[in-house]
Amino acid sequence: MINYQEIEEKWRKAWEDSHLFESETDHRNSYFVTAAFPYPNGPQHIGHLRTYGTADALSRYKRMRGYNVLYPMGFHATGTPVLALAKRIKSGDRGLINDLKVFHIPEEDIAKMTDPVFITRYFIEEIQRGMKKAGYSIDWRRKFVSTDPAFSKMVEWQFDILNKKGYLTVGKHPVGWCPNENNAVGMHDTRRDVEPEIEKVTAIKFRIENSDRYAVCATFRPETVGGVTNLFINQNSKYVSCRVEGEEGEYILAKAAAESLAYQFKMEVVREFDGRELLVMRCINPETDVSIPIFPGFFVDEKLGTGLVMSVPGHAPFDYVALERLRSEGYNIGEIKPIKVIDVEVGRSAVPSEIKKIPEKKEIPAMAYLEAFGADHSAGNDIIELATKLEYKEELHTGRMSVKGYEGMGVAEARKAIAERLKKEGGATDLYMLMNESQVFCRCGFPVVVKVVDNQWFINYGNREWKDDVREYLKEMRVLPEKIRNALASAVDWIDLRAVVRSQGLGTKFPFDREKIIESLSDSTIYMSFYTISNTIKKVDPEKLKAEFFDFVFLGKGELESVSRSTGIETSIIQKSRESFEYWYRETSRHSGPDLIFNHLTMYLYNHIAVFGKERWPKQIVVSGVVLSEGEKMSKSLGNITPLIEGLEENGVDPVRAVVIGGADLISDSDYNYEAINGVKDRFEYIFSLCGDSEKYPAGELKNIDFWLYSRMNRKIKTVAAAYEKLELREVLINTLYNSVLELKRYTSRGGKNGIVVREYLSNMALMMQPITPYMAEELWHRLGNSNLVSSERWKDAEEAMISDKIELYENLTEDLIRDMKEIYLLISKKSDSKIENARIIVADDWKRKLNERIRTMKKMPEIMEYVKKENAVDMEKASKYVSSMLKKIESLPVENLTQEEEFDVYMQARDYIREALGIPVEIEREGESESSRADRALPLKPSIDIK
């Protein structure tokens, strides 16, 4: 049994003692970057071994290739998580405390986690411990935290550049808001962690006749405004009339709605009144200028939107139903008829079970959709809801406008056009609504509202030239795996304004509004460059890190002496920083997770292009998948999170590394499961036991089987190198571990027993598996008698001359033959009672081999037979039989060719082995000389087998 703990201790110490991974500035450079989060959900559970482990494997591989590699690690503590954690601990959140226990955090440490500084320090230590255990080849001297003052200085410098380039803008922005606590609420601040879903709707203004007051209706479907026949209100609710800053006249809104809309518009209530009062009023449809009445609507919610609803009975089942009900209750609704503004084919996209019957009255879609569900105006709300959803979907997809000015236009297009036009004319305005199924509450218990923040700073990723630059550059960048390039490209296209500051959280103060904190994704877009100087400026007073310093170090601007004078930093430090940056920040490889494609990675590209010169642009992005646990997503609720250190201690580092890093394609999710880990362990056991056995193997003369193993080995070296270059670590693992073991077993079972050959094979295995399973590689390397570290070894290239198709073909022939013989042997022994005495292997004659060539090239029976006649070498009848049968499988004719003698020889060499495998005497004969009745069945590379 392998003692993983012991082996790991030994080599980890050896690596540290030799300063193996502390990078020096010589050789070729290459640079691998990731960072970690110092709080729960950070990299202390097994899942995060994926990204960091992949980066480690690539680092180790590149070192073997002669690169000087820097793999640094930093900690991203900015943002709200650390603060939120402290706050929740302080409030004694039991659920959270239980979650933390999964990571075996002692009670007394949890108690101290009311302090953000303690949290950060605690998790940094914990993570660092885990990463060291996992064997990452990280240069820890460059560690920093994103809350360090020195780092903040760089972020300030960065934003100064963005501002100078005109990439920052100020505007309005909607956020989820708690009126009680008076701050923005995101997912982490709400009860049950729901994300407030903010959606923009169009509010259409209907002027009350003979007044300057407007009834305001929020709608998702401004394109139907031409079909509005009336408005609905809730007659039992209170309404208000109010003045809105920047708008003419007064707005009429439900009182409840107005209260939350007050966070979006500056407004002042002029008068409060009962909803009933509205029922006597009429207003003007801004689209058609028609005067329309106001009715009570049974479904109107005073809290939703504005508390007034525009009624489109032609296209909204609720509106249609409401009107029909009023009519049947005797309410005087006058001459109102539904108006059709969109043509649509009812039920086109519905699943058959949804549609109860094909509607007859198609002229009014809202009615038709109700009918389709087998309902009329007495239907329950749930049915009306279904009809509404289907109609909404189908009209959006397949509907065509039938209203003047927009005839034939698609609904989506018309919606935009009409809304824009109304807004321009002053007939409409935008407002925001929370679209969550149920009301969202802040953790403090208050309902969340939408607030429109003024003076919100944005980074304008929509800037045309900037976007074009990024697009252009993306083409040149390496993306691994290549298939995520599309996603990245569309993210680059899509990203637009992004709010860049927020009012709470840890982080750098925003230089242009010191009250605000730079949002944490925005402060980490160029942090990777900081690793190059984080060690050189350790002793520098952060206050001295002025713009001149970063300009010089990162951009090469200014003179060393004058920068030193203006900043007060020693020239040697500045010079060293500059050199380090220049040296390292060229061949960068950014490693990240799939969830960051659409935000962080995209912003990373934009900001690099904005800040650094062209040769410092990102060279490579690597995105790796996540880790599942026994096929399921790891989550707190499933309770299947394995803390990193626990998993590594339980199973040994390398089995876990193999399964997590090499268990799946780069972007696919790998599965952390028991069976796979055991599978890997079994292979290690086998390798070490073979390594031990091989000490006793003689050296001897090389046979076919030895050459075969050499050939396979060298072929494998090429395959694996190619796989490493593309970071196809699954391919690497399968080849180095699984296939190698298969080959070694085949080698020994075929009688291979050459100590030198086996040990050379094993030492190549150690080299090839070092990047993925470094501890086991190191151990194997030393058991093979080496005294240096395999981690510092160079890659050994394949010896082309040792790769031989022919040798491998020989081996495959033998293997195929034995399989066939066994099959036949079994078959016969089952059928007949008589004892099997011997077996004959009959090798096809050379004329068949020649004919195969002809068959492949000529392909036509008559032509080939013509040729046979001319050659006059074989019996025509035999030949015609052969050719006709081979023509049928012309596509599967063997491409390789051996002469009869060569093939004969192969079987002769393997005769002992075959005899052993079958346990009966074996003769090998040539077709022409054989007396067997089955002789003529022999085919090239497929001998006839006669067992009696």
Add this chain to the structure above:
RNA sequence: GCAGGGGUUGCAGAGCCUGGCCAAAUGUGACGGGUUUAGGGCCCGUUUCCUUUGUGGAUUCGUGAGUUCGAAUCUCACCCCCUGCACCA
């Protein structure tokens, strides 16, 4: 809705870009056998169906159609699934 990814033989998961040696790698599960046989491990075989003194045949790679001598692989349409959609790291 928009964007990206995907549907392969019990399961997982290759292959598909560069059509044919793909009944489809590899791992794992199941079944049968062996290993002086408690279990495990290890080894051999089977694991779509049919056939078998023999190394063969038929039908398969979400559905339907097409291109081609030939398609899991190319084209089109359709169905279904997953992920993201912003202040949240």
